[in-house]
Amino acid sequence: MFASNPFADLAMTIPLNVIQGYVILMAILVVGGTVVDMIHKKSAKYFFAKAKAAEASRTRELGAGDKIGIAVSTVVVDVATSGEFCNPKRRISHLFTMYGFILFILTTVALVFAYPTHEAPAIVSQLWHLGAAMVMFGGYWFWFFIRVDVAAEGVPWYRIVKADMFILSLLGTTTFGLVWAILQAKGVAVWTTVFLALFIVVATVLFAGVMWSKFAHMFFKPAAAFNKRVIKADGSRENLPEPVDLSDPALQKRFPDIPEYMGKNPPNMGLGIKREAPSHY
Amino acid sequence: MPTFVYMTRCDGCGHCVDICPSDIMHIDTTYRRAYNIEPNMCWECYSCVKACPQNAIDVRGYADFAPLGHSVRVDRDEEKGVIAWRIKFRNGEKDLNLLAPITTKPWGKFIPHLKDVPAPSSEQRDSQLLYNEPKYIRMDDGGLHTLETNGLTLQKGVQY
Numbered sequence: 001m002f003a004s005n006p007f008a009d010l011a012m013t014i015p016l017n018v019i020q021g022y023v024i025l026m027a028i029l030v031v032g033g034t035v036v037d038m039i040h041k042k043s044a045k046y047f048f049a050k051a052k053a054a055e056a057s058r059t060r061e062l063g064a065g066d067k068i069g070i071a072v073s074t075v076v077v078d079v080a081t082s083g084e085f086c087n088p089k090r091r092i093s094h095l096f097t098m099y100g101f102i103l104f105i106l107t108t109v110a111l112v113f114a115y116p117t118h119e120a121p122a123i124v125s126q127l128w129h130l131g132a133a134m135v136m137f138g139g140y141w142f143w144f145f146i147r148v149d150v151a152a153e154g155v156p157w158y159r160i161v162k163a164d165m166f167i168l169s170l171l172g173t174t175t176f177g178l179v180w181a182i183l184q185a186k187g188v189a190v191w192t193t194v195f196l197a198l199f200i201v202v203a204t205v206l207f208a209g210v211m212w213s214k215f216a217h218m219f220f221k222p223a224a225a226f227n228k229r230v231i232k233a234d235g236s237r238e239n240l241p242e243p244v245d246l247s248d249p250a251l252q253k254r255f256p257d258i259p260e261y262m263g264k265n266p267p268n269m270g271l272g273i274k275r276e277a278p279s280h281y
Numbered sequence: 282m283p284t285f286v287y288m289t290r291c292d293g294c295g296h297c298v299d300i301c302p303s304d305i306m307h308i309d310t311t312y313r314r315a316y317n318i319e320p321n322m323c324w325e326c327y328s329c330v331k332a333c334p335q336n337a338i339d340v341r342g343y344a345d346f347a348p349l350g351h352s353v354r355v356d357r358d359e360e361k362g363v364i365a366w367r368i369k370f371r372n373g374e375k376d377l378n379l380l381a382p383i384t385t386k387p388w389g390k391f392i393p394h395l396k397d398v399p400a401p402s403s404e405q406r407d408s409q410l411l412y413n414e415p416k417y418i419r420m421d422d423g424g425l426h427t428l429e430t431n432g433l434t435l436q437k438g439v440q441y
Binding site: 046047056057084085086087090147148149151152153161162163214224228238239240241242243244246251254255257258261262266267268269270271272273274275278279280 | 289290292293294295296298299300307308309310311312313331332334335336352354355356359360361362363365366367369373378380381382384385386387388389390
């Protein structure tokens with residue numbers, strides 16, 4: 001069941017070029033939606049204006065080598081392993097959702113364009129099902145337990161707001177897609193059609209709703225993460241105080257409260273507020 | 282000086298929502314990022330500023346604190362046990378850096394075990410003194426401590 005290409009069966013009722021046209025249309029909508037979103041919210045304009053304003057606060061100039069190093073660490077830490085999240089559960093859930101979605105999209109493109117027949121390699125079809133399951137695992141974990149609205153605001157899981165459009169349409173796409181594929185493989189005709197219709201509707205909302213959802217975060221978040229590392233490296237630090245060495249005699253002379261109350265060589269005090277998860281609403 | 286959130290820096294973790302004693306830090310329903318829903322009701326305790334792991338919350342200072350257009354930023358380092366404030370004026374030249382201890386002992390390891398303390402006697406209950414008051418104001422150590430007994434004099438005016 002998981003080794004067969006669900007789009008090959010679909011191609012027997014809907015012409016293959018229509019299916020391929022739909023996938024291309026969705027890709028165009030994502031690109032177009034992201035560009036319109038950027039123009040509408042002026043996010044790129046704001047981003048570059050802020051970087052320009054930070055120039056005056058720089059304490060050192062970054063060379064091309066520094067920037068390449070920062071770009072590599074951004075890709076490795078912030079993008080590939082979702083390093084920005086301070087909550088480890090959220091980070092794991094995001095990794096499942098992100099890699100599941102990437103797998104789902106890549107295998108969909110492979111199954112629709114490269115292997116649109118029943119002879120598609122079993123591994124590609126299996127990865128398509130696995131990708132959907134990964135998104136569902138990470139996504140439902142996030143939706144019911146990790147989401148800040150539920151975890152810190154104390155609102156019930158069934159309250160839906162505009163911010164939920166992305167996660168709900170993503171979960172809908174993978175859930176309905178997976179259920180449709182399973183029902184189709186089992187030959188349940190009526191329900192297959194129902195879930196196919198739901199799959200198409202929700203997938204269209206996901207890819208066409210970029211302007212209104214947070215789909216575009218996958219493009220601007222890496223840019224923000226890169227900028228966050230740049231401001232640390234060039235010393236501008238968005239006007240945040242400099243990191244300090246409490247055992248430095250010059251600093252102790254400037255701030256005599258430090259040696260008076262904490263000693264000449266203050267120990268590591270461990271975690272205070274951050275010892276507990278924010279769940280005291 | 283109410284607080285506000287840089288939404289591009291916020292990752293919506295909920296620490297500020299959790300800690301705000303005024304319950305005015307909430308999650309935006311469009312972008313799922315934190316924001317101060319009612320700056321007029323902000324107590325200016327800066328718990329959210331200090332708790333934010335992303336340094337995404339800032340203080341909007343009043344004009345009598347520093348000329349408008351300034352920046353007030355804080356970095357609360359729990360592991361070092363210090364809090365650092367930086368106030369930068371809009372001309373970029375006046376740049377104040379302040380640093381102060383926020384603890385002298387490791388966090389959570391010296392919590393008094395009050396349930397192990399014997400219950401107060403009826404004499405202590407009838408007394409006007411609060412719990413441990415004689416000890417904390419050092420009444421046991423030479424009676425009431427005043428400026429005079431410590432050889433100090435009150436200086437008139439504001440002393441800095």
